[in-house]
Structures are given as C-alpha cells and as structure tokens.
C-alpha cells in the first residue's frame with residue numbers, strides 16, 4: 001500500500017503541519033506536527049472528536065489558513081481547482097441556477113444544459129431554478145453546493161460536514177453521484193463527517209485525528225469492524241470514537 005509513503009503519484013502531501021493559537025496560558029498548538037498523504041481517485045475521510053482540528057486542517061488544505069510550520073504540497077493543483085464545501089455553504093444573492101453555473105462562468109465554460117437539468121432533477125431542485133438560493137432550506141443549500149462542486153469539476157474537494165442536513169434519500173443519491181463521477185475523473189475527495197454509515201459507504205481510506213494530531217490511518221477494513229477484534233485498531237481514542245458514533249463493534 002502506498003498510503004503513508006511519499007510516493008511520486010501522491011497528489012496531496014502534508015508534512016509536519018502545525019498551527020498555534022494564543023491562549024491565556026500562552027501559545028498552544030491546535031494542529032501539531034501533522035502528516036498526511038492522499039492520492040487521486042480516492043475518497044478519504046477525516047474523522048475525530050469535536051475540536052480535534054479537522055476544520056482547521058480543511059482550511060489549511062484549501063488555502064484559507066496559513067500554517068505556522070510545515071508544508072502542504074498539492075503537486076500542480078492550482079487554487080482554482082481546490083474547493084472547500086462547508087456545513088453552511090456560501091450562496092450568492094442570486095437564483096439557484098446562477099449560483100450553480102457561477103464557477104463555470106468564471107472559467108468561461110458554457111454550462112452544459114442537459115447535465116444541469118439532470119443534476120437538478122436528481123436532487124429534486126428542478127422546480128427551484130429561479131428561486132433565490134438564499135431562500136432555500138439548509139439541506140437544499142447543501143445540495144446546491146454539492147451539485148456546484150460536481151459540475152465545475154475541481155481536482156480536490158474537501159467536504160467539511162457538507163452533507164449533514166441531507167435526508168437519507170438525498171444522501172443516497174449523492175453518494176452514487178460522487179462514486180460515479182469519481183470513476184470518470186481522478187478527483188480527490190476528502191470527507192469530514194461524523195456520520196459513520198455514510199463514511200463507510202463512500203470512503204476507502206480514513207484518517208483519525210485527536211487533539212491536533214493524526215493518530216491513526218488505514219483502509220476501511222483496517223479501521224472498522226470487518227476484521228476480527230484482535231486485528232482492529234488498538235488506538236483507544238479511535239475505539240472510543242467508534243463506540244460513540246457507531247463504527248461497528250470496535
């Protein structure tokens with residue numbers, strides 16, 4: 001397995017990343033010497049308890065935050081090919097349709113009408129094309145943001161709790177769409193989520209963070225309960241996390 005090694009095909013490589021914040025007791029790290037390597041065509045999850053540093057890492061990867069130490073190498077993926085999908089996506093004060101095609105227009109790409117119709121239809125948003133995007137419900141806004149990302153095809157997508165408001169049917173449709181798109185394009189997906197059943201369906205490789213450090217990484221099988229108990233992760237923090245969030249019998 002090439003994960004964890006600095007192989008020549010890896011597309012995102014993070015080395016020794018640290019971020020400090022000022023506190024009453026002096027400077028404290030919120031990310032501490034973190035390493036991570038991900039490859040194209042893979043879907044990854046970053047898991048970890050509240051406050052473990054996942055969103056901070058997401059902002060660093062997508063260029064919204066500068067580290068105090070360490071490096072992030074995206075090997076030729078430019079800033080316009082990297083997208084952060086937050087829990088509350090940004091919507092321009094414009095229609096659903098214009099929000100959807102905005103990134104394409106920025107890049108002088110003609111919106112493909114058939115594909116847009118199909119996407120809106122699959123997400124149940126066809127009727128809402130002309131509605132102001134900011135008047136959509138929370139779940140509808142998340143759907144629009146996900147469709148927008150699928151449509152303009154960035155090469156690296158970090159979804160930070162970006163599907164938390166989707167109902168089960170919509171989640172199901174999206175998982176299929178993401179997996180279909182992934183077959184066509186070697187896009188890197190990094191999904192941050194506490195929804196374990198969703199992570200298990202979508203993701204092939206997992207990173208587990210705890211207190212600003214990357215504590216464990218491995219394939220779905222390695223970290224979840226598909227293995228006999230003696231071979232499951234021995235990391236106590238991960239086992240506790242899976243007990244709470246339901247990662248099987250760990």
Ligand SMILES: Nc1ncnc2c1ncn2[C@@H]1O[C@H](COP(=O)(O)OP(=O)(O)OP(=O)(O)O)[C@@H](O)[C@H]1O
Nearest residue numbers: 021022023030048049050051052053054055056057
């Ligand atoms: N500017 C700041 N000053 C002090 N502490 C900060 C600052 N920014 C972030 N933190 C702390 O850093 C830690 C990591 O925050 P982060 O948002 O990355 O966590 P997270 O893993 O995304 O958590 P969640 O699952 O709740 O979304 C938190 O404990 C947060 O309070």
Ligand SMILES: [Mg+2]
Nearest residue numbers: 054055056160
């Ligand atoms: Mg977060």
